[in-house]
Amino acid sequence: MRVVCGDCGAVADPLHICPCGGLPEFALDTPRLDPLGLRRVVRERRASYEPLFASGVWRLRELLPPIHAQHVVTLGEGNVPLYDSAAGARYAGVAHLAYLHLGMSPTGSFKDLGMTVAISAARARGARAVACASTGNTASSMAAYAARAGIDAIALVPRGRVSDAKLAQMREYGARIIDVDGSFDDAFAELERLGEVMVVNSVNAYRIEGQKCAAFALLEARGWRAPDWIALPGGNLGNISAFAKGLREARALGLIDRLPRIALIRAERGIDTAASAIAVGKPKSQARAQRALRDFNGVACMLNDDAIFAAKAAIGREGIGCEPASAASLGGLRALRAHGTIAPDADVVAVLTGHVLKDLRVRAHALA
Ligand SMILES: *Cc1c(COP(=O)(O)O)cnc(C)c1O
Numbered sequence: 068m069r070v071v072c073g074d075c076g077a078v079a080d081p082l083h084i085c086p087c088g089g090l091p092e093f094a095l096d097t098p099r100l101d102p103l104g105l106r107r108v109v110r111e112r113r114a115s116y117e118p119l120f121a122s123g124v125w126r127l128r129e130l131l132p133p134i135h136a137q138h139v140v141t142l143g144e145g146n147v148p149l150y151d152s153a154a155g156a157r158y159a160g161v162a163h164l165a166y167l168h169l170g171m172s173p174t175g176s177f178k179d180l181g182m183t184v185a186i187s188a189a190r191a192r193g194a195r196a197v198a199c200a201s202t203g204n205t206a207s208s209m210a211a212y213a214a215r216a217g218i219d220a221i222a223l224v225p226r227g228r229v230s231d232a233k234l235a236q237m238r239e240y241g242a243r244i245i246d247v248d249g250s251f252d253d254a255f256a257e258l259e260r261l262g263e264v265m266v267v268n269s270v271n272a273y274r275i276e277g278q279k280c281a282a283f284a285l286l287e288a289r290g291w292r293a294p295d296w297i298a299l300p301g302g303n304l305g306n307i308s309a310f311a312k313g314l315r316e317a318r319a320l321g322l323i324d325r326l327p328r329i330a331l332i333r334a335e336r337g338i339d340t341a342a343s344a345i346a347v348g349k350p351k352s353q354a355r356a357q358r359a360l361r362d363f364n365g366v367a368c369m370l371n372d373d374a375i376f377a378a379k380a381a382i383g384r385e386g387i388g389c390e391p392a393s394a395a396s397l398g399g400l401r402a403l404r405a406h407g408t409i410a411p412d413a414d415v416v417a418v419l420t421g422h423v424l425k426d427l428r429v430r431a432h433a434l435a
């Protein structure tokens with residue numbers, strides 16, 4: 068598989084930012100499978116007892132960078148539920164709504180889908196240590212997969228801004244935690260000082276390859292019918308970039324015949340939002356998120372913390388639950404419907420990115 072710079076198109080290294088400032092991306096070669104063959108293979112693998120195919124990511128291995136099965140590090144990620152939600156549809160004011168709950172992943176966030184590929188690549192390359200800057204979920208996922216692989220993990224976290232649950236996970240899995248004064252952006256800047264370690268933030272092209280599988284999981288669960296809209300919370304904007312890549316590939320492969328629109332929801336308070344997982348000031352994937360919004364006729368909106376926590380309460384009361392950042396997807400849908408951007412008859416999927424036990428703040432705004 069070729070790797071190219073997403074900005075200038077030059078041949079690139081999957082682990083390093085291009086001299087032009089663009090991020091590296093794998094370019095999918097035309098696979099040997101036709102769409103019907105691919106759908107059948109995915110279904111057969113889901114039913115098989117082969118450990119590799121217990122993973123919703125590795126079931127799609129023809130679409131991933133080539134990594135030998137002996138190097139694959141998996142926790143059975145990528146098998147997440149799509150929950151129909153009548154209450155969520157009423158809350159947002161749309162005809163049909165379902166939650167793709169990526170918080171139901173091995174370490175409780177969607178980061179696992181990307182991390183399985185990034186850590187497998189690290190193992191295949193003989194890496195001794197991996198590192199990331201994180202608001203918590205990337206680091207807890209990295210810590211678990213690195214531990215499975217026997218690779219050292221170093222987590223740079225903004226001091227005092229990461230939930231206790233996420234810190235507990237990192238410690239449990241044996242990561243070295245380094246507190247950085249400031250925000251996520253400051254922690255990211257510190258990464259450069261670590262020297263020879265493999266960075267597993269979403270600037271690592273392997274991460275995006277794994278995370279794009281969430282789009283295939285969504286489409287497969289819907290019988291390969293694209294919804295009208297997909298709503299996603301955005302922080303560093305790796306997730307929207309990965310969804311867009313997966314959806315583009317699904318379309319190019321003939322698995323779907325039209326593209327959904329994308330709604331990206333960010334926190335109005337930026338680095339100071341109580342939705343800690345999206346407390347990012349300068350997203351590293353800004354340019355590719357802009358391309359995604361353009362290609363998918365998408366929209367971006369900002370939500371205040373009151374609206375985020377109100378949506379979180381609605382998701383919780385239905386017995387589903389998610390962490391604060393995830394609820395931005397439902398809150399954003401409601402706002403976009405109220406503005407008339409989304410039609411009342413829309414068929415919508417809201418992506419829930421993290422598990423309810425990840426961050427126990429309930430209505431933080433009440434204290435502010
Ligand atoms: C990482 C994360 C996000 C933001 O995803 P990006 O790829 O950084 O935009 C949103 N919600 C949760 C729970 C996360 O862990």
Ligand SMILES: [Zn+2]
Pocket residue numbers: 072073074075076077085086087088089
């Ligand atoms: Zn470039």
